[in-house]
Amino acid sequence: MGDDHSSARPLRADARRNRERVLQIAQEALASDGLTISFDEIARRAGFGVGTVYRHFPTKEALFEAVLLGRIERFVADARALATAEDPEKALFAWFAKVVEQASGNQALCDMLDSGAGMRVSLQDDLGRAVARLLVRAQRAGAARGDLAGEDVLDLLRGCLVAERRARARGASVRMVDVICDGMRVKGA
Amino acid sequence: MGDDHSSARPLRADARRNRERVLQIAQEALASDGLTISFDEIARRAGFGVGTVYRHFPTKEALFEAVLLGRIERFVADARALATAEDPEKALFAWFAKVVEQASGNQALCDMLDSGAGMRVSLQDDLGRAVARLLVRAQRAGAARGDLAGEDVLDLLRGCLVAERRARARGASVRMVDVICDGMRVKGA
DNA sequence: ATAGAATCGGAGAGATCCCTCCGGTTGTTG
DNA sequence: CAACAACCGGAGGGATCTCTCCGATTCTAT
Numbered sequence: 001m002g003d004d005h006s007s008a009r010p011l012r013a014d015a016r017r018n019r020e021r022v023l024q025i026a027q028e029a030l031a032s033d034g035l036t037i038s039f040d041e042i043a044r045r046a047g048f049g050v051g052t053v054y055r056h057f058p059t060k061e062a063l064f065e066a067v068l069l070g071r072i073e074r075f076v077a078d079a080r081a082l083a084t085a086e087d088p089e090k091a092l093f094a095w096f097a098k099v100v101e102q103a104s105g106n107q108a109l110c111d112m113l114d115s116g117a118g119m120r121v122s123l124q125d126d127l128g129r130a131v132a133r134l135l136v137r138a139q140r141a142g143a144a145r146g147d148l149a150g151e152d153v154l155d156l157l158r159g160c161l162v163a164e165r166r167a168r169a170r171g172a173s174v175r176m177v178d179v180i181c182d183g184m185r186v187k188g189a
Numbered sequence: 190m191g192d193d194h195s196s197a198r199p200l201r202a203d204a205r206r207n208r209e210r211v212l213q214i215a216q217e218a219l220a221s222d223g224l225t226i227s228f229d230e231i232a233r234r235a236g237f238g239v240g241t242v243y244r245h246f247p248t249k250e251a252l253f254e255a256v257l258l259g260r261i262e263r264f265v266a267d268a269r270a271l272a273t274a275e276d277p278e279k280a281l282f283a284w285f286a287k288v289v290e291q292a293s294g295n296q297a298l299c300d301m302l303d304s305g306a307g308m309r310v311s312l313q314d315d316l317g318r319a320v321a322r323l324l325v326r327a328q329r330a331g332a333a334r335g336d337l338a339g340e341d342v343l344d345l346l347r348g349c350l351v352a353e354r355r356a357r358a359r360g361a362s363v364r365m366v367d368v369i370c371d372g373m374r375v376k377g378a
Numbered sequence: 379a380t381a382g383a384a385t386c387g388g389a390g391a392g393a394t395c396c397c398t399c400c401g402g403t404t405g406t407t408g
Numbered sequence: 409c410a411a412c413a414a415c416c417g418g419a420g421g422g423a424t425c426t427c428t429c430c431g432a433t434t435c436t437a438t
Contacts (some may be wrong), residue, residue, distance in 0.1 A: 012384055012435060038425060052426065082395035114351065147363050152356065156365060159352030162303065163344045173337050176345060183372030201405060201414060227395060238417035243397065 019056045022046050027067050030108035035064060035117060037108075065118050068108055071122065075099050079130035089143030092134040094179045096157060100177040104164040114158045128154065144184055156180055203353030206244045211235050216256050219297035224253060224306060226297075255306050257297055261312065266286050268319035281323040282370045285346060289366040293353040303347045317343065333373055345369055 009017065025046040029037050038106040039060045043050045057063035071130040078095055113115070116124055132150030139146050163176040200208065214235040220227050227248045267284055274280040287293035292298040300306070305313055321339030328335050352365040360367040 014435065015385060018385085038423070039427080050427080051388065051429085052386050055385070058427095060426065063256055086353045145363075145368070148368075149361065149363070151359060152363050152365070152368075155352040155361070156368060158355065159348035159350075159365065159369070161348075162351050163348030166344045166347065169339065170340060172338065172341055172344070174334075174338070174341050176341070176348065179334070179337075179341075179345060180348075180369060180370040181372070182376060183368040183370070187371060201406065204415060207416085228397080229395070239397080240399085240418065241416050244415070247397095249396065 004122045015056075016061055018048065018052065021066060022048065022053055022056055022063070026063055030064065031106040033105035035111040035115075039063070045139070063107065063120050064112075068112050068118070069123070071106075072112065072119065072127070075103075076123070076130050078125070081132045083130065083137070085152055088134075088137035088141040090179060092138040092144060092153075093184075095134060096153070096160075096181055097177050099157060100164050101158050104168060107165075109164060110161045113161065115174050142186060145186055150182065153184070154185065203318050204245075207237065208240065211237065211245055211252070212256060215252055219253065219256055220295040222302040223296035223303075228252070230360050244298070250307050253297065253301075257301050257307070258312070259374055260295075260298060260300065261308065261316070264292075265312070265319050268316070268323055272319065272322045272326070276321075277326035277330040281327040281333060281342075282373075284323060284350075285342070285370055286366050288346060289349050293357060296354075299347075299350045299354060302350065331375060334375055337373065340374070345373065360369045 022042070026042050029045055039053065041048055042063070046053070047067060053063070057066060078098065082091040082095050104156045112119060128150055131153050135144060135148060135150050135153050138144040141149070160177055160180045164176050164182070167174070167176050204298050206217070211231070215231050218231050218234055228242065229239055231252070232242045236341070242252070246255060271280040292302060301308060317339055320342050323335060324333060324339050324342050325352065327333040328337070349366055349369045356363070356365050
Protein backbone atom coordinates (compact mmCIF):
# COMPACT_ATOMS: atom_id res chain seq x y z
CA MET A 1 0.00 0.00 0.00
CA GLY A 2 1.08 3.57 -0.48
CA ASP A 3 1.52 6.13 2.26
CA ASP A 4 -0.47 7.29 5.20
CA HIS A 5 -3.06 9.66 3.88
CA SER A 6 -4.87 9.44 7.14
CA SER A 7 -2.41 10.42 9.87
CA ALA A 8 -2.25 13.78 11.57
CA ARG A 9 1.40 14.64 11.03
CA PRO A 10 1.73 17.98 9.23
CA LEU A 11 3.20 17.93 5.73
CA ARG A 12 6.57 19.37 4.95
CA ALA A 13 6.36 22.88 3.57
CA ASP A 14 7.31 22.01 0.00
CA ALA A 15 4.99 19.02 -0.07
CA ARG A 16 2.18 21.27 1.05
CA ARG A 17 2.81 23.70 -1.77
CA ASN A 18 3.02 20.91 -4.30
CA ARG A 19 -0.18 19.34 -3.08
CA GLU A 20 -1.93 22.64 -3.51
CA ARG A 21 -0.58 23.08 -6.99
CA VAL A 22 -1.74 19.61 -8.00
CA LEU A 23 -5.24 20.39 -6.80
CA GLN A 24 -5.24 23.67 -8.68
CA ILE A 25 -4.08 22.17 -11.96
CA ALA A 26 -6.35 19.15 -11.59
CA GLN A 27 -9.28 21.49 -11.07
CA GLU A 28 -8.58 23.30 -14.32
CA ALA A 29 -7.88 20.13 -16.25
CA LEU A 30 -11.04 18.46 -15.01
CA ALA A 31 -13.18 21.48 -15.75
CA SER A 32 -12.09 21.59 -19.36
CA ASP A 33 -11.50 17.90 -20.14
CA GLY A 34 -13.80 15.97 -17.84
CA LEU A 35 -13.33 12.74 -15.92
CA THR A 36 -11.64 11.00 -18.84
CA ILE A 37 -8.44 12.99 -18.51
CA SER A 38 -5.48 10.80 -17.58
CA PHE A 39 -3.48 10.93 -14.41
CA ASP A 40 -0.24 11.20 -16.35
CA GLU A 41 -1.58 14.21 -18.19
CA ILE A 42 -2.45 16.03 -14.99
CA ALA A 43 1.02 15.35 -13.59
CA ARG A 44 2.55 16.63 -16.81
CA ARG A 45 0.50 19.82 -16.79
CA ALA A 46 1.42 20.43 -13.18
CA GLY A 47 5.07 19.81 -13.97
CA PHE A 48 5.49 16.87 -11.59
CA GLY A 49 6.40 13.25 -12.03
CA VAL A 50 3.46 10.90 -11.66
CA GLY A 51 5.02 9.42 -8.52
CA THR A 52 4.73 12.78 -6.83
CA VAL A 53 1.07 13.09 -7.58
CA TYR A 54 0.40 9.55 -6.40
CA ARG A 55 2.20 10.39 -3.16
CA HIS A 56 -0.46 12.97 -2.44
CA PHE A 57 -3.45 11.12 -3.83
CA PRO A 58 -3.37 7.33 -3.64
CA THR A 59 -5.55 6.88 -6.66
CA LYS A 60 -7.00 8.68 -9.62
CA GLU A 61 -10.43 8.63 -8.09
CA ALA A 62 -9.13 10.04 -4.81
CA LEU A 63 -7.72 13.07 -6.61
CA PHE A 64 -10.88 13.62 -8.59
CA GLU A 65 -13.03 13.35 -5.51
CA ALA A 66 -10.81 15.81 -3.66
CA VAL A 67 -11.45 18.31 -6.42
CA LEU A 68 -15.12 17.71 -7.09
CA LEU A 69 -16.90 16.28 -4.09
CA GLY A 70 -16.94 19.54 -2.19
CA ARG A 71 -18.76 21.27 -4.98
CA ILE A 72 -21.49 18.68 -5.02
CA GLU A 73 -21.78 18.77 -1.25
CA ARG A 74 -22.38 22.49 -1.56
CA PHE A 75 -25.22 21.84 -3.98
CA VAL A 76 -26.79 19.59 -1.38
CA ALA A 77 -26.27 22.19 1.32
CA ASP A 78 -27.87 24.84 -0.88
CA ALA A 79 -30.89 22.65 -1.46
CA ARG A 80 -31.27 22.03 2.27
CA ALA A 81 -31.01 25.71 3.03
CA LEU A 82 -33.76 26.45 0.55
CA ALA A 83 -36.05 23.79 1.96
CA THR A 84 -37.53 26.31 4.34
CA ALA A 85 -37.55 29.34 2.06
CA GLU A 86 -40.72 31.37 1.99
CA ASP A 87 -41.32 30.98 -1.74
CA PRO A 88 -41.28 27.26 -2.61
CA GLU A 89 -41.52 27.93 -6.34
CA LYS A 90 -38.54 30.20 -6.36
CA ALA A 91 -36.66 27.81 -4.07
CA LEU A 92 -36.88 24.87 -6.46
CA PHE A 93 -36.21 26.69 -9.69
CA ALA A 94 -33.56 29.00 -8.30
CA TRP A 95 -31.69 25.99 -6.95
CA PHE A 96 -32.02 24.16 -10.24
CA ALA A 97 -30.76 27.15 -12.18
CA LYS A 98 -27.89 27.74 -9.80
CA VAL A 99 -26.61 24.20 -10.12
CA VAL A 100 -26.84 24.40 -13.89
CA GLU A 101 -25.13 27.77 -13.84
CA GLN A 102 -22.22 26.52 -11.78
CA ALA A 103 -21.83 23.02 -13.16
CA SER A 104 -22.43 23.51 -16.86
CA GLY A 105 -19.06 25.20 -17.23
CA ASN A 106 -17.28 22.26 -15.64
CA GLN A 107 -17.15 19.10 -17.69
CA ALA A 108 -16.01 16.86 -14.85
CA LEU A 109 -18.76 18.09 -12.57
CA CYS A 110 -21.30 17.30 -15.27
CA ASP A 111 -19.74 13.87 -15.74
CA MET A 112 -19.87 13.10 -12.05
CA LEU A 113 -23.45 14.28 -11.59
CA ASP A 114 -24.44 12.23 -14.60
CA SER A 115 -22.68 8.98 -13.85
CA GLY A 116 -22.37 9.15 -10.11
CA ALA A 117 -18.78 7.89 -10.51
CA GLY A 118 -16.87 8.60 -7.34
CA MET A 119 -19.90 9.74 -5.38
CA ARG A 120 -20.53 7.94 -2.14
CA VAL A 121 -23.99 6.41 -2.08
CA SER A 122 -24.83 8.48 0.96
CA LEU A 123 -24.12 11.66 -0.99
CA GLN A 124 -26.37 10.54 -3.81
CA ASP A 125 -29.07 9.81 -1.29
CA ASP A 126 -28.61 13.19 0.36
CA LEU A 127 -28.94 14.89 -2.99
CA GLY A 128 -32.03 12.91 -3.86
CA ARG A 129 -33.73 13.63 -0.55
CA ALA A 130 -32.92 17.34 -0.61
CA VAL A 131 -34.30 17.70 -4.12
CA ALA A 132 -37.39 15.72 -3.26
CA ARG A 133 -38.09 18.13 -0.43
CA LEU A 134 -37.82 21.15 -2.69
CA LEU A 135 -40.05 19.49 -5.23
CA VAL A 136 -42.79 18.50 -2.81
CA ARG A 137 -43.03 21.99 -1.40
CA ALA A 138 -43.22 23.48 -4.89
CA GLN A 139 -45.91 21.00 -5.82
CA ARG A 140 -47.97 21.83 -2.71
CA ALA A 141 -47.72 25.48 -3.70
CA GLY A 142 -49.05 24.58 -7.13
CA ALA A 143 -45.83 25.65 -8.80
CA ALA A 144 -44.59 22.35 -10.21
CA ARG A 145 -46.26 19.53 -12.11
CA GLY A 146 -47.82 17.19 -9.63
CA ASP A 147 -46.84 14.04 -11.47
CA LEU A 148 -43.10 14.61 -11.13
CA ALA A 149 -40.96 12.62 -8.69
CA GLY A 150 -37.68 13.68 -7.12
CA GLU A 151 -35.73 11.40 -9.41
CA ASP A 152 -37.39 13.01 -12.41
CA VAL A 153 -36.03 16.37 -11.38
CA LEU A 154 -32.53 14.93 -11.02
CA ASP A 155 -32.69 13.32 -14.44
CA LEU A 156 -33.94 16.54 -15.96
CA LEU A 157 -31.05 18.29 -14.26
CA ARG A 158 -28.57 15.90 -15.84
CA GLY A 159 -30.14 16.41 -19.21
CA CYS A 160 -30.19 20.14 -18.73
CA LEU A 161 -26.47 20.14 -18.03
CA VAL A 162 -25.81 18.52 -21.37
CA ALA A 163 -28.04 20.97 -23.20
CA GLU A 164 -26.87 24.06 -21.39
CA ARG A 165 -23.21 23.19 -21.75
CA ARG A 166 -23.50 22.97 -25.52
CA ALA A 167 -25.69 26.02 -25.76
CA ARG A 168 -23.11 28.05 -23.91
CA ALA A 169 -20.27 26.79 -26.05
CA ARG A 170 -21.89 28.36 -29.08
CA GLY A 171 -23.12 31.48 -27.32
CA ALA A 172 -26.83 30.76 -27.52
CA SER A 173 -29.08 33.61 -26.50
CA VAL A 174 -31.70 31.40 -24.90
CA ARG A 175 -30.94 29.56 -21.67
CA MET A 176 -31.88 25.92 -21.89
CA VAL A 177 -32.45 25.89 -18.15
CA ASP A 178 -35.31 28.37 -18.59
CA VAL A 179 -36.92 26.16 -21.17
CA ILE A 180 -36.67 23.05 -19.04
CA CYS A 181 -37.77 24.70 -15.83
CA ASP A 182 -40.75 26.02 -17.69
CA GLY A 183 -41.60 22.48 -18.65
CA MET A 184 -41.59 21.48 -15.01
CA ARG A 185 -44.19 24.09 -14.14
CA VAL A 186 -47.90 23.35 -14.21
CA LYS A 187 -49.35 23.65 -17.68
CA GLY A 188 -52.68 25.40 -17.59
CA ALA A 189 -51.68 28.07 -15.08
CA MET B 190 -4.02 -0.93 -46.09
CA GLY B 191 -6.56 -3.68 -45.59
CA ASP B 192 -8.79 -5.14 -48.26
CA ASP B 193 -11.09 -3.83 -50.90
CA HIS B 194 -14.24 -2.79 -49.16
CA SER B 195 -15.33 -0.90 -52.23
CA SER B 196 -15.33 -3.34 -55.15
CA ALA B 197 -18.40 -4.98 -56.63
CA ARG B 198 -17.35 -8.61 -56.38
CA PRO B 199 -19.89 -10.62 -54.39
CA LEU B 200 -18.75 -12.04 -51.08
CA ARG B 201 -18.34 -15.71 -50.51
CA ALA B 202 -21.35 -17.26 -48.82
CA ASP B 203 -19.72 -17.85 -45.45
CA ALA B 204 -18.18 -14.40 -45.39
CA ARG B 205 -21.60 -12.95 -46.05
CA ARG B 206 -23.12 -14.81 -43.13
CA ASN B 207 -20.27 -13.77 -40.87
CA ARG B 208 -20.55 -10.15 -41.90
CA GLU B 209 -24.23 -10.22 -41.06
CA ARG B 210 -23.56 -11.75 -37.69
CA VAL B 211 -20.95 -9.13 -36.87
CA LEU B 212 -23.42 -6.38 -37.67
CA GLN B 213 -26.05 -8.03 -35.54
CA ILE B 214 -23.83 -8.48 -32.52
CA ALA B 215 -22.30 -5.04 -32.91
CA GLN B 216 -25.77 -3.55 -32.97
CA GLU B 217 -26.67 -5.18 -29.68
CA ALA B 218 -23.35 -4.38 -28.06
CA LEU B 219 -23.51 -0.74 -29.12
CA ALA B 220 -27.07 -0.35 -27.96
CA SER B 221 -26.23 -1.52 -24.47
CA ASP B 222 -22.66 -0.33 -24.03
CA GLY B 223 -22.30 2.73 -26.24
CA LEU B 224 -19.48 3.96 -28.42
CA THR B 225 -16.82 3.16 -25.83
CA ILE B 226 -17.09 -0.59 -26.32
CA SER B 227 -13.88 -2.10 -27.67
CA PHE B 228 -13.42 -3.75 -31.00
CA ASP B 229 -11.90 -6.82 -29.36
CA GLU B 230 -14.95 -7.16 -27.18
CA ILE B 231 -17.33 -7.13 -30.12
CA ALA B 232 -15.26 -9.78 -31.89
CA ARG B 233 -15.30 -11.87 -28.73
CA ARG B 234 -19.08 -11.61 -28.32
CA ALA B 235 -19.57 -12.53 -31.95
CA GLY B 236 -17.25 -15.51 -31.54
CA PHE B 237 -14.75 -14.36 -34.19
CA GLY B 238 -11.08 -13.46 -34.13
CA VAL B 239 -10.48 -9.74 -34.39
CA GLY B 240 -8.83 -10.23 -37.77
CA THR B 241 -12.10 -11.53 -39.14
CA VAL B 242 -14.00 -8.49 -38.03
CA TYR B 243 -11.35 -6.17 -39.44
CA ARG B 244 -11.61 -7.97 -42.74
CA HIS B 245 -15.19 -6.84 -43.03
CA PHE B 246 -14.81 -3.39 -41.51
CA PRO B 247 -11.47 -1.65 -42.00
CA THR B 248 -11.75 0.34 -38.82
CA LYS B 249 -13.66 0.61 -35.60
CA GLU B 250 -15.39 3.73 -36.81
CA ALA B 251 -16.40 2.08 -40.06
CA LEU B 252 -18.19 -0.68 -38.18
CA PHE B 253 -19.92 1.74 -35.87
CA GLU B 254 -21.04 3.90 -38.75
CA ALA B 255 -22.36 0.88 -40.61
CA VAL B 256 -24.54 0.12 -37.62
CA LEU B 257 -25.65 3.61 -36.65
CA LEU B 258 -25.55 6.02 -39.56
CA GLY B 259 -28.64 4.62 -41.22
CA ARG B 260 -30.71 5.25 -38.13
CA ILE B 261 -29.70 8.87 -38.01
CA GLU B 262 -30.33 9.29 -41.70
CA ARG B 263 -33.82 8.06 -41.09
CA PHE B 264 -34.33 10.71 -38.44
CA VAL B 265 -33.36 13.31 -41.00
CA ALA B 266 -35.69 11.79 -43.56
CA ASP B 267 -38.54 11.82 -41.04
CA ALA B 268 -37.96 15.47 -40.31
CA ARG B 269 -37.99 16.30 -44.00
CA ALA B 270 -41.18 14.39 -44.55
CA LEU B 271 -42.86 16.31 -41.74
CA ALA B 272 -41.73 19.67 -43.08
CA THR B 273 -44.91 19.91 -45.12
CA ALA B 274 -47.32 18.35 -42.65
CA GLU B 275 -50.58 20.15 -42.12
CA ASP B 276 -50.12 20.63 -38.39
CA PRO B 277 -46.75 22.33 -37.76
CA GLU B 278 -47.04 21.98 -34.01
CA LYS B 279 -47.63 18.28 -34.16
CA ALA B 280 -44.90 17.93 -36.77
CA LEU B 281 -42.18 19.38 -34.56
CA PHE B 282 -43.13 17.71 -31.32
CA ALA B 283 -44.06 14.38 -32.83
CA TRP B 284 -40.68 14.26 -34.55
CA PHE B 285 -38.87 15.21 -31.37
CA ALA B 286 -40.70 12.56 -29.38
CA LYS B 287 -40.13 9.91 -32.01
CA VAL B 288 -36.39 10.47 -32.04
CA VAL B 289 -36.26 10.32 -28.27
CA GLU B 290 -38.43 7.23 -28.29
CA GLN B 291 -36.17 5.39 -30.71
CA ALA B 292 -32.78 6.64 -29.61
CA SER B 293 -33.09 6.73 -25.84
CA GLY B 294 -32.95 2.96 -25.69
CA ASN B 295 -29.70 2.88 -27.63
CA GLN B 296 -26.64 4.16 -25.83
CA ALA B 297 -24.46 4.39 -28.92
CA LEU B 298 -27.08 6.33 -30.82
CA CYS B 299 -27.28 8.81 -27.96
CA ASP B 300 -23.49 9.05 -27.88
CA MET B 301 -23.28 9.72 -31.58
CA LEU B 302 -26.04 12.33 -31.59
CA ASP B 303 -24.39 14.00 -28.65
CA SER B 304 -20.78 14.05 -29.80
CA GLY B 305 -21.21 13.89 -33.55
CA ALA B 306 -18.39 11.33 -33.60
CA GLY B 307 -18.45 9.47 -36.88
CA MET B 308 -21.10 11.71 -38.44
CA ARG B 309 -20.16 13.33 -41.71
CA VAL B 310 -20.43 17.09 -41.52
CA SER B 311 -22.97 17.02 -44.29
CA LEU B 312 -25.22 14.78 -42.21
CA GLN B 313 -24.99 17.11 -39.25
CA ASP B 314 -25.88 19.98 -41.52
CA ASP B 315 -28.81 18.08 -42.98
CA LEU B 316 -30.08 17.36 -39.50
CA GLY B 317 -29.69 20.97 -38.45
CA ARG B 318 -31.49 22.30 -41.52
CA ALA B 319 -34.35 19.83 -41.27
CA VAL B 320 -34.94 20.66 -37.62
CA ALA B 321 -34.74 24.38 -38.29
CA ARG B 322 -37.49 24.00 -40.87
CA LEU B 323 -39.76 22.19 -38.45
CA LEU B 324 -39.09 24.80 -35.81
CA VAL B 325 -39.74 27.82 -37.99
CA ARG B 326 -43.06 26.46 -39.12
CA ALA B 327 -44.10 25.69 -35.56
CA GLN B 328 -43.11 29.18 -34.52
CA ARG B 329 -45.12 30.77 -37.32
CA ALA B 330 -48.10 28.79 -36.15
CA GLY B 331 -47.56 30.15 -32.64
CA ALA B 332 -46.81 26.71 -31.27
CA ALA B 333 -43.19 27.11 -30.21
CA ARG B 334 -41.30 29.80 -28.31
CA GLY B 335 -40.24 32.45 -30.79
CA ASP B 336 -36.82 32.95 -29.26
CA LEU B 337 -35.61 29.42 -29.95
CA ALA B 338 -33.13 28.64 -32.71
CA GLY B 339 -32.67 25.37 -34.55
CA GLU B 340 -29.52 24.60 -32.63
CA ASP B 341 -31.39 25.10 -29.37
CA VAL B 342 -33.81 22.37 -30.32
CA LEU B 343 -30.94 20.02 -31.14
CA ASP B 344 -29.23 20.72 -27.83
CA LEU B 345 -32.49 20.17 -25.99
CA LEU B 346 -32.83 16.92 -27.87
CA ARG B 347 -29.41 15.78 -26.71
CA GLY B 348 -30.24 16.72 -23.16
CA CYS B 349 -33.59 15.00 -23.40
CA LEU B 350 -31.92 11.79 -24.49
CA VAL B 351 -29.83 11.78 -21.34
CA ALA B 352 -32.83 12.45 -19.13
CA GLU B 353 -35.18 10.04 -20.86
CA ARG B 354 -32.66 7.25 -20.95
CA ARG B 355 -32.19 7.39 -17.20
CA ALA B 356 -35.88 7.82 -16.54
CA ARG B 357 -36.63 4.70 -18.53
CA ALA B 358 -33.96 2.70 -16.78
CA ARG B 359 -35.78 3.17 -13.50
CA GLY B 360 -39.27 2.86 -14.93
CA ALA B 361 -40.37 6.43 -14.38
CA SER B 362 -44.05 7.10 -14.96
CA VAL B 363 -43.52 10.57 -16.43
CA ARG B 364 -41.89 10.98 -19.81
CA MET B 365 -39.11 13.52 -19.73
CA VAL B 366 -39.75 14.26 -23.37
CA ASP B 367 -43.21 15.56 -22.48
CA VAL B 368 -41.77 17.89 -19.89
CA ILE B 369 -39.14 19.28 -22.22
CA CYS B 370 -41.46 19.66 -25.19
CA ASP B 371 -43.82 21.52 -22.94
CA GLY B 372 -41.01 23.90 -22.13
CA MET B 373 -40.51 24.60 -25.81
CA ARG B 374 -44.12 25.67 -26.23
CA VAL B 375 -45.22 29.28 -25.82
CA LYS B 376 -45.86 30.19 -22.22
CA GLY B 377 -48.97 32.33 -21.92
CA ALA B 378 -51.06 30.37 -24.38
C1' DA C 379 26.70 22.21 8.70
C1' DT C 380 25.15 17.53 8.79
C1' DA C 381 22.47 13.54 9.66
C1' DG C 382 18.26 11.65 8.87
C1' DA C 383 13.69 11.83 7.35
C1' DA C 384 10.50 13.32 3.95
C1' DT C 385 9.78 14.03 -0.74
C1' DC C 386 10.56 13.80 -5.71
C1' DG C 387 11.15 11.77 -10.44
C1' DG C 388 10.40 8.71 -13.85
C1' DA C 389 11.41 4.00 -15.56
C1' DG C 390 8.69 0.25 -16.11
C1' DA C 391 5.16 -3.66 -14.87
C1' DG C 392 0.80 -5.05 -16.16
C1' DA C 393 -3.74 -4.03 -18.59
C1' DT C 394 -6.23 -2.55 -22.47
C1' DC C 395 -6.96 -0.92 -27.02
C1' DC C 396 -6.61 -0.46 -32.10
C1' DC C 397 -4.91 -2.56 -35.81
C1' DT C 398 -1.63 -5.63 -38.91
C1' DC C 399 0.22 -9.77 -40.66
C1' DC C 400 0.41 -14.20 -42.28
C1' DG C 401 0.08 -19.34 -41.75
C1' DG C 402 -3.75 -22.44 -41.73
C1' DT C 403 -8.56 -23.47 -43.21
C1' DT C 404 -12.66 -23.37 -45.98
C1' DG C 405 -15.57 -22.49 -50.01
C1' DT C 406 -15.91 -22.48 -55.00
C1' DT C 407 -15.11 -23.64 -59.62
C1' DG C 408 -13.75 -26.32 -63.63
C1' DC D 409 -11.95 -33.87 -56.46
C1' DA D 410 -8.22 -31.00 -57.15
C1' DA D 411 -6.34 -26.44 -57.02
C1' DC D 412 -6.71 -21.87 -56.15
C1' DA D 413 -8.71 -17.91 -54.30
C1' DA D 414 -11.02 -16.19 -50.43
C1' DC D 415 -11.43 -16.22 -45.70
C1' DC D 416 -10.41 -17.04 -40.75
C1' DG D 417 -7.79 -16.82 -36.30
C1' DG D 418 -5.11 -14.84 -33.06
C1' DA D 419 -0.29 -13.60 -31.85
C1' DG D 420 1.81 -9.49 -31.27
C1' DG D 421 3.46 -4.34 -32.38
C1' DG D 422 2.87 0.12 -30.82
C1' DA D 423 0.08 3.39 -27.87
C1' DT D 424 -1.84 4.74 -23.73
C1' DC D 425 -3.36 4.28 -19.01
C1' DT D 426 -3.07 3.27 -13.90
C1' DC D 427 -0.12 2.54 -10.42
C1' DT D 428 4.52 0.87 -7.95
C1' DC D 429 9.22 1.10 -6.62
C1' DC D 430 13.35 2.95 -5.22
C1' DG D 431 17.64 5.74 -6.01
C1' DA D 432 18.39 10.74 -6.03
C1' DT D 433 17.19 15.07 -4.08
C1' DT D 434 15.55 18.46 -0.82
C1' DC D 435 14.02 20.00 3.58
C1' DT D 436 14.41 20.37 8.66
C1' DA D 437 15.97 19.92 13.21
C1' DT D 438 19.83 19.73 16.08
